[in-house]
Amino acid sequence: MKSKNFWNNLLRRKVPKPLYFAQAFLRYITPKGWTRYRLPALLKEAEERADWDYIRDRVDYYCKLQPLAATPEGLTPLGELRPGTLQSAYFVDAYEHTRYFDDRLLWRIDQGDVTEVPPVPAILKSRPIAGDVANSVVLKLNKYRHFLFLKDSIPFREKRDQAIFRSNINYHHPNYVKRESFVKQWFGSKICDVGVINNHPRIQPEWLVDRITEYDHLDYKFVICLEGNDVATNLKWVMSSNSLAVMPRPTYETWFMEGRLQPNVHYVEIKEDFSDLEERLQYYIDHPEEAEQIIRNAHAWIDQFRDKRREKLISLLVLDKYFRNTKQR
Secondary structure, eight states, X not given: OOOTXXXXXXXXXXXXXXXXXXXXXXXXXXXXXXXXXXXXXXXXXXXXXXXXXXXXHHHHHHOOOOOOSSOOTTOEEGGGOOTTSXXXXXXXXXXXXXXXXXXXXXXXXXXXXXXSOOSSOEEESOEESSSOOTTEEEOOOSHHHHOOOOOOOSOGGGSEEEEEEEEOOOTTSTTHHHHHHHHHHHTTOSSEEEEEOSOOTTSOGGGBOOOOOHHHHTXXXXXXXXXXXXXXXTHHHHHTSSSEEEESOOSEEOTTOGGGOOBTTXXXXXXXXXTTHHHHHHHHHHOHHHHHHHHHHHHHHHHTTOOHHHHHHXXXXXXXXXXXXTTOO
């Protein structure tokens, strides 16, 4: 039977990647004098909005940095940010907002899957949730990959009474043990359809399966979201669907504010050792009204990121706070 998500599956990305980078090129050739001229008006616009308290709260969440006595050593000028200095996805997303600021301002950007707090204040995509993370200033980076939201046409009650887990296992990163442990424990079970999509000498041949699309996951009531190099990449699109995200409590966070998600309010929490997986899934199979409430809560969480204008203003304010608190503005 054809999935109700068939057409959604065919058109699963809102913006084709070539168009995404074409938009980035247009931003790059726009004179910086114009964007710098616009910055004061944009910051003022944010303060005059009815949701200013919400905006300020998010800015302070992403940038916990307190005012410093002097500008730290080890920072580089914004003007050195050019194509080729970062991975393309990080350059595009960083330049989108740094172009509003003077090239002489100093900063540090740490690209990739960051799981440790840098020694000096830095802009990055991900950080630990626990501990003193003041030097870890989060910006919405690599968003084309990470910020994908889906349109799910299948109601929760019409989905399969199972979970699905499809992922790679990166043996070059210490976090591989989480995913490998899950696969060893639940591969071949009736409650969870488990498969690994990358080959490696340590991966058992029977674990290997073909890749499937995000929408193919949504025939299942539950989707397992396990952290990899940093956060669980699939968490955002799962929470935008009518399936339940199932995971242990997260330890890393991004612009999505994973650290503020509430267990069994926005997602189904399972133990770190995954031992209660079947019990937790069966509970929500037997109590679909509670499952549907979590789905509504998850959708409400997703909705706060859909306002593109507000997201832009928050990004500019995060950078503005970074430069102010490093004694540069």
